[in-house]
Every structure is written in C-alpha cells, then in structure tokens.
Amino acid sequence: MKITDVKCAVIGKNPVVRIVTDEGISGYGEAEQFKPYLKPFILYFRDALLGSDPTDVERTMLRIRQRGGFKPWGAAVSAIEMALWDIAGKVAGVPVYKLLGGKVRDRVRVYNGAFRAPFTTYGPEDYAREAERMKALPQGFTIVKQGIGFHSPMKRKIPDFYYGDAQPDVFHGVLDRGVLTERGMKHVLACVEAMKEVLGDGIGLALDCGPGWTVPDAIRFARAVEPLNLMWLEDMLTGDYIPFVNADVYRDLTMATSTPIHTGEQIYLRQNFKELIERQAINVVGPDPCDVGGIAELKWVAEFADLHGILMAPHGTGNGLLGLAALVQVSATLPHNYIAFECPKGDPEWWYDIVDGLPDPLIKGGMIDVWDTPGMGVELNPEKTRRYLSEEDAAFFD
Numbered sequence: 001m002k003i004t005d006v007k008c009a010v011i012g013k014n015p016v017v018r019i020v021t022d023e024g025i026s027g028y029g030e031a032e033q034f035k036p037y038l039k040p041f042i043l044y045f046r047d048a049l050l051g052s053d054p055t056d057v058e059r060t061m062l063r064i065r066q067r068g069g070f071k072p073w074g075a076a077v078s079a080i081e082m083a084l085w086d087i088a089g090k091v092a093g094v095p096v097y098k099l100l101g102g103k104v105r106d107r108v109r110v111y112n113g114a115f116r117a118p119f120t121t122y123g124p125e126d127y128a129r130e131a132e133r134m135k136a137l138p139q140g141f142t143i144v145k146q147g148i149g150f151h152s153p154m155k156r157k158i159p160d161f162y163y164g165d166a167q168p169d170v171f172h173g174v175l176d177r178g179v180l181t182e183r184g185m186k187h188v189l190a191c192v193e194a195m196k197e198v199l200g201d202g203i204g205l206a207l208d209c210g211p212g213w214t215v216p217d218a219i220r221f222a223r224a225v226e227p228l229n230l231m232w233l234e235d236m237l238t239g240d241y242i243p244f245v246n247a248d249v250y251r252d253l254t255m256a257t258s259t260p261i262h263t264g265e266q267i268y269l270r271q272n273f274k275e276l277i278e279r280q281a282i283n284v285v286g287p288d289p290c291d292v293g294g295i296a297e298l299k300w301v302a303e304f305a306d307l308h309g310i311l312m313a314p315h316g317t318g319n320g321l322l323g324l325a326a327l328v329q330v331s332a333t334l335p336h337n338y339i340a341f342e343c344p345k346g347d348p349e350w351w352y353d354i355v356d357g358l359p360d361p362l363i364k365g366g367m368i369d370v371w372d373t374p375g376m377g378v379e380l381n382p383e384k385t386r387r388y389l390s391e392e393d394a395a396f397f398d
Contacts, residue, residue, distance in 0.1 A: 001025075001091065003054050006046040006080070008039045009393035011385065012348050014320040015075075017042050018396060019054060019083040027054065027086035028380060029079035029326070031290050032072075032318035033347055034172045041076040049080070054087040057296065065269070070243035071291040074268035081294025082326045082376070089375035096329040096376055100299055107367040108331040110343035111143035111206065111231075113317045122154040123187075124194035131198040131205075142366035143204040143231055143340050146195060149188050150176055150212030151235065158187055175242065177212040185217065189224055196228050206231040206262070206313075211239045215252055222257035231339070232262035232284045232313065239263045245272060251281035262286050265315035269293050270300045277301075277308050284339070288315035290323055295330035306337040314341040321346050321355045325376040332370040340366075354384040 005020040013033035020026050031038050045064045052060045061081055068074035089096040097103055112134055119126045127146065134144045148154060155176050156166045164178030180188070192207065199205055205228070213221070213236045222233055237253065238246050245267065254261045262284035267273055268291060276282055285305050289298045302312045312334060316327050324344045331341050343363065346352045357378035362368060371377045382397040389396055 001053055001055060003049050003052050003060075006043065006049050007396055008042040009389055009396040010036045010039055011354075011388055011393075012320075012351060014318075015039050015042060015079065016322065016380070017079045017083050019049070019080070019087060021054060021087060025087055025090050027083035027090070027375065028322055029082035029086065030320045030322035031075045031079045032288075032323075033320060034318050035072050035075055038072065038076050038079075041073070042079060045076065045080060054084045055091050057081070057084045057088055060084055061294070065293060068268050068293060070268045070272070071241055071266035071288070074291050074293055078290050078292065078294045078297075081296065082289065082322075085295060085326075085329075086375040093374050095370075095372050095374060096295070096326075097332045097370065100296065100330060100333040103332045103370060104334060104336070104338075105332055105370070107369050108328055109142065109340035109367055110363060111145055111204075111313070111340040111366070112137065112139070112141040113145040113208070113342040114345045115139070115141075115343075116146075119153075122152060122157045122191070124190045127191040128194040128198050131195040135199060135203060138361070139343075139363035140365040141203070141363075143206060144199070145206040145208055145234070145342065147208040148191055149180075150210040151208045151240070154188070154191075155212070158184065160184065161187065171241070175212060177214075179214050180217045185221065188221065192225055192228065192230075201229075204231040206234060208234045209236045211235050211237055211242055213237060215249060218253050219256045222253065222259040222261070226258050230259055232260040234262040234286065235265070236261070237263070239266055242266055245276055247275040247279050247281040250276065251279055254280070254282055260284050260311070262313065264301075265291065267292060270297055270304065273301050273304070277305050277310055280308055280310065282310065284311040284313050286313050286315045288319070289326055289330060290316070290319050295326050299330055299333060302334045302337065306335040311337045311339055313339040316342040316344050319344040321351050321358065322376065322378060322380075325358075325378040328368055328370055329376055350388065354381050354388065355379070356381050
C-alpha cells in the first residue's frame with residue numbers, strides 16, 4: 001500500500017486531513033477548531049509522505065516529525081499521525097486500540113471543558129449559575145472544568161484584578177501575566193467556592209487557570225483551595241501556546257501544595273515532557289493528541305508518567321468529532337493513571353450530521369463506550385459533508 005495524495009479541508013473551523021492510498025482506503029485526522037490557518041502547514045508535508053506505506057506508521061512519521069513544534073505547529077504533524085492510524089486499523093480490520101496494545105477499559109471517562117455557556121459578567125453568581133447548568137447536562141459529566149483568572153475575561157472585566165494592563169486579545173491564548181491584587185485573589189476564591197457549593201462532592205471540579213500567575217500567587221491560591229478537593233489546577237505558570245516548559249518553576253509550585261497541579265496541552269513530543277515527569281514537577285499531565293504528535297505519542301507520555309506516579313488527563317476541547325474518536329481509541333489503552341479526557345463537541349452543530357459511526361447517545365453518565373469498528377471507527381459522510389466545503393476545498397473527496 002502507498003500514499004498517493006494528502007488533502008486538507010477546513011470544515012467549519014476545523015482543519016481535516018485526508019490521506020489517500022492506492023488501494024482506495026482513506027484515513028482522516030482533525031486539528032483544533034482554533035487553527036483554521038493550519039491547512040498550508042499540513043499540505044507542506046504532502047511531498048514527504050507520497051509513496052510511503054501508511055500502515056508503517058512510525059516509519060512514515062520519521063519523515064516529518066522533526067518538522068513540528070510546540071502548539072500550534074505540532075498540530076499539522078499530529079493530524080497526519082491520526083490519519084495514518086485510521087488507515088492502519090481499516091487495513092487490519094480492527095479498531096485502532098488493538099494496534100496500540102489493546103483495551104485496558106471498555107468505557108472511557110470524559111470531562112466537560114467544551115459544553116459551556118457564555119457569561120455576561122464574571123462574578124461568583126455567574127460561576128454558580130454555570131455550574132448548575134453543567135451539573136444538569138444530559139451527558140451526566142462527573143468532572144467539569146472551568147476557566148478562571150488569566151484563562152478567562154475576568155482579567156479584563158474585574159476592576160483592579162491584577163497589577164498590570166491586559167493585552168489586546170488578538171489571538172486565542174494571548175499571555176497576560178502579573179501579580180494579583182488582594183481584591184483579585186479574593187474574587188477568584190469566591191468564584192471557586194461558589195462553584196463547589198453547587199457541585200458538592202458528587203462532581204469533580206478542575207480549574208483552567210492561566211497561564212499568567214506568578215509563583216507566589218499560584219502557591220497562595222493552591223493552598224487556599226486545598227479544603228475544596230479540586231481535581232487539578234491547570235496551566236498556572238506555562239501552557240496554552242507557550243513554547244517552553246519551566247519544569248523547575250512548576251516543581252516549586254507542586255511541592256508547596258496538596259492541590260494537584262496540571263499542565264501539558266502545548267507540549268510537542270515526549271522529549272519535552274521528560275523533565276516535567278522525571279523531576280515530578282507536576283501531578284497531572286495533559287497532552288493533547290492534536291498537538292503532542294498524535295495518539296501514539298500521547299500513549300508513550302502516559303506510560304512514562306505512570307512509572308513516576310503522575311496522573312493523565314488529556315486535553316481536547318477543540319478537537320472536533322474526529323479528534324474525539326481518536327481520544328476514545330487511545331484512552332481505552334492507557335494505564336491506570338488515566339483520569340478522563342476533555343471531551344470535544346461538534347461545532348457547529350451540523351458536525352453530528354456529517355460524521356457516521358458515533359453512538360447515540362454518545363456520553364452516558366460521563367462515560368463513552370469504546371466502539372469496535374475498524375480504524376478510528378468514524379467516517380466523514382461525503383454526500384452530507386460536501387455542502388459545507390468551500391469552493392477551494394470542493395475536490396476534497398475526489
């Protein structure tokens with residue numbers, strides 16, 4: 001089998017890669033909806049992939065892996081990797097999880113980081129109201145995550161929140177950073193306490209915090225919320241579009257508190273998790289398969305983290321339904337350090353109409369049953385998808 005073409009279309013807001021073979025089997029991968037600009041980066045790899053056997057996934061990846069980088073530039077490589085596994089599973093007639101070592105679990109737990117409603121203001125009452133809404137969702141999530149502090153408009157909406165000036169929000173993930181005022185710290189704590197009051201001890205609460213916190217503020221906050229038994233504090237110091245790790249600084253924070261500390265969504269490749277894990281600088285790693293280099297890379301990180309007593313909660317909020325399928329396949333194979341993955345959704349809603357193979361209902365009691373269809377187990381329906389293709393991408397299925 002040989003790769004004969006590599007195509008990319010922006011469907012809705014998600015870049016989708018299609019790898020075409022000489023045996024009529026195609027594989028699909030998807031990148032985050034925040035990255036529609038990735039199309040030329042994906043197509044840049046076309047010539048390097050032509051003629052390769054897609055079922056030799058690792059051999060094929062060695063042609064392109066060194067050309068990726070920290071989020072967002074590893075996403076092009078990651079989407080291609082997932083499409084290769086999709087082909088390999090289809091050719092073998094087995095779900096991808098079989099090729100990754102087989103299932104550890106029949107159901108995978110997911111957490112809610114994408115099924116959110118917009119706020120108007122950012123006070124404790126708003127956070128309590130949103131916690132109530134998420135608690136009542138039919139998916140029955142047992143873990144929810146909410147953005148606070150520098151990972152929310154709170155930094156702009158709340159007067160005198162911190163000693164600094166918020167930058168223009170020209171990109172998703174613009175880094176604002178500074179020392180919180182006493183008023184700002186009290187405000188964040190009040191919002192967290194309001195959410196916990198609603199969620200009680202039946203639904204775990206994780207917080208997407210930044211990055212942007214200074215180390216002293218991060219330690220003060222992490223210690224202050226210790227009685228609330230939070231699932232984790234995510235990306236307080238680095239993360240989300242930050243192209244470095246700062247393991248030594250994370251270790252200072254992690255060693256100072258019993259509240260679990262989490263990061264990793266921006267990191268590309270296993271090598272860049274090495275210091276975080278070996279120095280036990282965090283409690284939870286959260287690589288995103290659409291940024292880390294793909295699902296095999298994510299599995300390697302999970303196994304290495306498990307050797308060091310570090311937990312795994314993969315990121316995935318913008319990965320779309322094809323990305324969700326990839327997360328289901330790899331999460332089924334992860335060791336017992338696995339907590340849950342951040343469940344993506346179809347956005348816009350018509351994505352649910354153009355993807356075949358997803359169970360209905362998809363999420364029950366905060367869990368997804370692992371399906372047994374070959375490959376990733378889902379397919380784009382060409383006839384239903386064509387109406388959403390731009391003129392530029394009209395030949396995507398040809």
